[in-house]
Amino acid sequence: xxxxxPTVGLSDxxxxxxxxxxxxxxxxxxxxxxxxxxxxxFLITTLLMLMxxxxxxxxxxxxxxxxxxxxxxxxxxxxxxxxxxxxxxxxEFYTMLFTMHASVMIFLVIIPILAGAFGNFLIPLMIGADxxxxxxxxxxxxxxxxxxxxxxxxxxTVNGLNAAPANGWTAYPVLSAVVQAAPGAGDAQTWWLFxxxxxxxxxxxxxxxxxxxxxxxxxxxxxLFRMPLTIWxxxxxxxxxxxxLPVLTAAGFMLVAERTxxxxxxxxxxxxxxxxxxxxxxxxxLLWQHLFWFYSHPAVYIMLLPAMGMVSDMLAAQVRKxxxxxxxxxxxxxxxxxxxxxxxxxxxxxxxxxPALGMTFMISTMMIALPSAVKVFxxxxxxxxxxxxxxxxxxxxxxxxxxxIVGGLSGIFMAAVPVDIYFHDxxxxxxxxxxxxxxATLFGCFGAIQFWYPKMxxxxxxxxxxxxxxxxxxxxxxxxFFPMHxxxxxxxxxxxxxxxxxxxxxxxxxxxxxxTLCAILMGIxxxxxxxxxxxxxxxxxxxxxxxxxxxxLEWSAPSPPGHGNFDVPPVCYRGPYEYSSPLSEGTDFLMxxxxxxxxxxVGNAGDGHH
Amino acid sequence: MNKFWPFFFMFWPFVAVVLxxxxxxxxxxxxxEAFSPLGVQIDNLFYxxxxxxxxxxxxxHIGLGYALWKGVDNKAEKGWFSHxxxxxxxxxxxxxxxILMFISLYQLDVWRTYRVKSAYPKDLYGVAEVTxxxxxxxxxxxxxxxxxxxxxxxxxxxxxxxxHVPVNQPVLIRLRSMDVQHSFFVPALRVKQDAVPGTVIPxxxxxxxEGGFDLTCAELCGxxxxxxxxxxFAERKTEFEKYLNTLKAxxxxxxxxxxSESGAEIAKTE
Ligand code: HEM
Ligand SMILES: [Cu+2]
Ligand SMILES: [Cu+2]
Numbered sequence: 010x011x012x013x014x015p016t017v018g019l020s021d022x023x024x025x026x027x028x029x030x031x032x033x034x035x036x037x038x039x040x041x042x043x044x045x046x047x048x049x050x051f052l053i054t055t056l057l058m059l060m061x062x063x064x065x066x067x068x069x070x071x072x073x074x075x076x077x078x079x080x081x082x083x084x085x086x087x088x089x090x091x092x093x094x095x096x097x098x099x100x101e102f103y104t105m106l107f108t109m110h111a112s113v114m115i116f117l118v119i120i121p122i123l124a125g126a127f128g129n130f131l132i133p134l135m136i137g138a139d140x141x142x143x144x145x146x147x148x149x150x151x152x153x154x155x156x157x158x159x160x161x162x163x164x165x166t167v168n169g170l171n172a173a174p175a176n177g178w179t180a181y182p183v184l185s186a187v188v189q190a191a192p193g194a195g196d197a198q199t200w201w202l203f204x205x206x207x208x209x210x211x212x213x214x215x216x217x218x219x220x221x222x223x224x225x226x227x228x229x230x231x232x233l234f235r236m237p238l239t240i241w242x243x244x245x246x247x248x249x250x251x252x253x254l255p256v257l258t259a260a261g262f263m264l265v266a267e268r269t270x271x272x273x274x275x276x277x278x279x280x281x282x283x284x285x286x287x288x289x290x291x292x293x294x295l296l297w298q299h300l301f302w303f304y305s306h307p308a309v310y311i312m313l314l315p316a317m318g319m320v321s322d323m324l325a326a327q328v329r330k331x332x333x334x335x336x337x338x339x340x341x342x343x344x345x346x347x348x349x350x351x352x353x354x355x356x357x358x359x360x361x362x363x364p365a366l367g368m369t370f371m372i373s374t375m376m377i378a379l380p381s382a383v384k385v386f387x388x389x390x391x392x393x394x395x396x397x398x399x400x401x402x403x404x405x406x407x408x409x410x411x412x413x414i415v416g417g418l419s420g421i422f423m424a425a426v427p428v429d430i431y432f433h434d435x436x437x438x439x440x441x442x443x444x445x446x447x448x449a450t451l452f453g454c455f456g457a458i459q460f461w462y463p464k465m466x467x468x469x470x471x472x473x474x475x476x477x478x479x480x481x482x483x484x485x486x487x488x489x490f491f492p493m494h495x496x497x498x499x500x501x502x503x504x505x506x507x508x509x510x511x512x513x514x515x516x517x518x519x520x521x522x523x524x525t526l527c528a529i530l531m532g533i534x535x536x537x538x539x540x541x542x543x544x545x546x547x548x549x550x551x552x553x554x555x556x557x558x559x560x561x562l563e564w565s566a567p568s569p570p571g572h573g574n575f576d577v578p579p580v581c582y583r584g585p586y587e588y589s590s591p592l593s594e595g596t597d598f599l600m601x602x603x604x605x606x607x608x609x610x611v612g613n614a615g616d617g618h619h
Numbered sequence: 620m621n622k623f624w625p626f627f628f629m630f631w632p633f634v635a636v637v638l639x640x641x642x643x644x645x646x647x648x649x650x651x652e653a654f655s656p657l658g659v660q661i662d663n664l665f666y667x668x669x670x671x672x673x674x675x676x677x678x679x680h681i682g683l684g685y686a687l688w689k690g691v692d693n694k695a696e697k698g699w700f701s702h703x704x705x706x707x708x709x710x711x712x713x714x715x716x717x718i719l720m721f722i723s724l725y726q727l728d729v730w731r732t733y734r735v736k737s738a739y740p741k742d743l744y745g746v747a748e749v750t751x752x753x754x755x756x757x758x759x760x761x762x763x764x765x766x767x768x769x770x771x772x773x774x775x776x777x778x779x780x781x782x783h784v785p786v787n788q789p790v791l792i793r794l795r796s797m798d799v800q801h802s803f804f805v806p807a808l809r810v811k812q813d814a815v816p817g818t819v820i821p822x823x824x825x826x827x828x829e830g831g832f833d834l835t836c837a838e839l840c841g842x843x844x845x846x847x848x849x850x851x852f853a854e855r856k857t858e859f860e861k862y863l864n865t866l867k868a869x870x871x872x873x874x875x876x877x878x879s880e881s882g883a884e885i886a887k888t889e
Contacts, residue, residue, distance in 0.1 A: 099842075100842045100843060100845065100846075101842035103842075104839070104841070104842055104844070175841075175842065176839065177839045181800055181838070181839070183798065183799040183800065183816050184799040184800065184839065184840060184841060187799075190753070190798065190799050190841060191841050191842070193842070276816070277816050277817025277818075278817070280796075280797065280798050280799075280816050280817075281752075281797055281798060282753070282798040282799065283753065283798070291817075292817075293817070294800060294815055294816055294817065295815065328690060328698060329697065329698040330698040330699060330700070330701070331700065331701065331702045331703075332702075332703075333701065333702070333703045333704075334702075334703035334704075334707075334708055335702060335703065336703075337703070337708045337712075359802065359811050359812055359813050359837075360813050360815065361812065361813055361815050361818060361820040364730065364731070364734035364735050365735075367730065367734065368727060368730065371723060371730070372723050375719040375720070375722060375723045376716075376719065378715070378719055379712065379715055379716050379719060382711070382715040383708070383711060383712055383715075385679060386679075386707075386711040387703070387708075389679065389682050389683050389686055390703065390704075390707070392683065392686040392687060392690060393682075393686040393689075393690075393699070394686075394689070394690075394693070394698060394699030394701070395686070395690045395693065395698040395699065396690060396693045396695070396697070396698045397686075397687055397690030397691050397693070399624045399691065404624065407624075407628055407683070407687065408628075410683060411628060411631075411632075411680065411683065414675075414676060414679050414680070415635075415676070418672045418675060418676055419672075421668060421671075421672055421719070421722065422665065422668050422669075422672070425664060425668060425722055425723075425726050426726065426730045427657075427660065427661045427664055427726050427729040427730050427733065428661060428664055428665050428668065428726075430661065430733065430809065430810070430811050431661055431665075431806075431809045431811065433802075433811060433837065434802065434804075434811075434837040434838060435837070487631060487635075491635060491638065492638075492647070495638070495639075495642050495647035495648070496647070498642075498647070498648055498649060499646075499647055499648060499649065499650060500649070500650050500804075500806035502804070502835060502836075502837050502845075503839075504839045504844060504845075505844065505845035506842075506844075506845045507845050507846070508845060510845070510846060510848060511833050511835055511848055512833060513650040513651075513806060513807075513833050514650075516646050517646075517647075520647060586702070588698060588700075589697035589698040589699070589700045590700055591697075591700060597696075597697045597698065
């Protein structure tokens with residue numbers, strides 16, 4: 010671990026010690042080993058991917074609102090590039106659209122924006138380290154994203170610009186294992202699997218790094234129970250990643266071997282698929298589902314826990330109050346992570362697995378709602394009695410809590426197996442996971458961008474634009490996804506290119522049009538975010554070290570911090586949530602690094618005052 | 620203006636609740652009531668959970684909204700300096716745990732009757748074998764008066780996409796797939812079961828009303844997933860038998876001799 014390089018002033022970040030060791034432009038901004046640069050690289054990449062994934066989703070939505078119509082704009086611009094006939098979405102292309110939408114959003118946006126962008130940027134700063142434990146590994150973890158993106162992109166271009174994986178993000182065999190089952194997918198599915206593996210490699214490098222850094226590189230005084238909840242969440246997430254990911258990677262290789270080398274893991278014999286010769290072998294299709302969900306259920310928490318942590322930190326700072334129930338917050342995250350490993354079967358209630366297993370998975374799934382509930386109560390407890398300031402950060406955090414409540418509650422319907430018999434693979438599921446993944450995680454990230462932007466770039470983001478973006482996103486989001494619960498109740502299945510050929514769904518077209526219009530609104534709103542992000546970089550109000558009067562170690566570093574982060578090596582004297590402490594006179598916060606007011610009385614964050 | 624945002628965060632749950640109240644009358648609700656005894660139980664369970672969840676949803680949002688409402692014009696110099704409360708934590712862990720446990724145990728029975736062989740109804744009638752393939756449902760009935768056999772018999776009767784079953788009679792189908800995964804979904808009966816290649820899965824259901832119900836595929840099975848449209852016809856026992864006899868007559872027709880009388884008549888009227 011390298012020593013701390015003190016920087017001289019606020020403004021001349023990185024230059025104060027330029028003679029110390031010279032890094033050129035490429036080393037500094039492209040193949041950088043500085044965790045902050047890597048974090049920002051991840052952030053910008055994932056925001057761009059967010060727009061790509063959003064565009065794909067609008068394709069899906071367009072088809073559901075105006076089935077078989079030529080897409081406006083797209084059909085003119087690209088001719089027949091992606092779609093079959095002059096911009097009209099063919100049924101096959103439709104399957105590719107939702108497959109790639111989910112793949113991009115999950116693997117190139119949500120997972121990397123949390124761990125890659127915020128994990129990277131925040132971990133060393135919040136624990137008072139000068140960088141990650143393994144900076145080179147860290148750099149590689151970012152640069153492995155690009156081959157992954159290329160592989161996903163490749164999958165869109167092989168077979169003459171008109172192919173893509175078409176088997177859903179869950180890629181269930183036999184469909185995904187036998188090439189003839191989804192002819193358009195062709196080699197694309199294989200590329201997709203490589204892409205998935207590369208994302209996994211990237212995550213794994215990050216995860217090893219985060220665990221090591223958090224365990225070994227905390228500043229003096231930063232005991233485990235003085236760590237901000239963001240750090241706890243990143244730590245728990247890294248552990249989840251490390252244990253769950255190998256299973257997916259192995260499953261991915263098995264599927265590749267099956268597609269290309271003729272292995273038979275998942276495909277049973279004697280199937281007559283399309284024009285393919287009858288299959289031979291004795292594979293088991295459910296094996297994939299077990300392996301896939303053994304990773305992907307913990308993965309949904311990988312896609313949520315860091316946001317939970319960050320929201321806790323932001324919320325405490327915005328309502329000027331200690332987090333309510335620090336230790337229960339930590340333990341409930343640990344419980345979610347632990348239980349998260351034994352609930353994967355709830356995705357398979359109708360798969361025909363042993364009904365006794367179904368019961369077991371049902372009970373564990375019900376139980377995982379419990380720590381989620383505890384967290385919600387604690388967030389409300391945190392707001393209770395606070396001095397609430399409604400800025401963009403607060404708005405996004407409150408939206409996080411509110412949307413997470415909806416997503417958690419809809420999970421209860423599906424956890425009840427008999428009800429899930431009806432809801433499985435309908436739009437109820439789609440509503441559920443968008444509430445947790447977009448409603449909770451992404452709103453949390455919007456808040457986090459606004460909150461830590463001054464630390465990243467030394468300037469504040471525009472509040473006006475931030476609020477506008479929030480308002481439009483929130484309305485667009487709820488308009489899009491809330492009615493999907495009703496579609497699910499109406500038995501509207503997922504992944505249908507044209508549901509209206511079924512008489513019982515004919516009357517659902519108008520509500521689908523409404524949903525699509527809301528989705529377009531939500532899509533447009535994201536340009537405000539991008540504009541705000543870019544514009545504030547040049548024109549934002551200059552920020553000092555601690556624009557939010559927050560307590561964490563990161564706020565004692567210059568904004569933006571130079572190479573090596575801290576000009577004065579930080580020492581941590583207390584937990585991160587001492588807002589409105591009676592010990593602080595004249596202010597309502599007490600930084601973790603503040604030695605003057607250090608008294609024995611205020612120790613760990615979790616020590617009770619009641 | 621100060622209160623705009625607290626109001627905003629309390630307003631949207633209100634809209635959500637109103638939406639749920641008007642949804643049934645707008646057609647944004649179950650396609651029909653459940654036309655099967657098990658389906659009725661599933662619906663009851665759904666409504667029970669809906670009540671519990673709605674109360675929680677409204678309650679938490681009132682709490683959240685109230686905290687925000689008070690928080691914006693909190694005139695105190697500082698916020699409430701509290702790190703939490705042990706008794707509250709215990710309370711709000713135990714209460715949801717109890718409710719969740721209750722829901723879990725309460726619905727085990729329905730699941731058991733649906734899926735555990737020993738709990739199946741005693742008078743199950745093996746009506747047909749349903750084999751899903753890209754993109755249709757192939758149906759194999761045993762000849763009238765015979766029992767459904769695991770392997771195809773020479774006198775079996777075949778149709779595509781139309782499954783006829785006797786009404787008010789628990790029936791069993793053997794669900795298979797010829798190629799990829801599919802899922803047998805009849806919304807009106809609240810039945811769904813994946814068809815897994817390489818496995819035969821028994822599925823039972825009982826239609827409690829005569830009529831034709833939509834059958835759809837609920838597991839992505841390729842580009843034509845959306846168009847695997849089938850129908851389940853529940854009809855009186857006599858009609859069901861007539862139907863089988865017609866099928867028999869049609870499929871036994873060698874092209875030379877006249878099909879049997881009764882069969883020809885029905886074929887005409889259809
Ligand atoms: C309160 C706790 C939760 C419960 C009880 C719960 C329950 C479930 C169940 C039973 C399913 C499977 C439904 C089906 O396919 O039939 C499901 C699907 C899903 N859940 Fe949750 N869930 C919870 C929280 C979450 C969270 C926090 C996330 C993500 C951050 C999440 C993400 C997902 C996703 C992505 C799927 C669907 C995957 C797919 O089929 O494509 N869930 N959930
Ligand atoms: Cu899950
Ligand atoms: Cu199908």
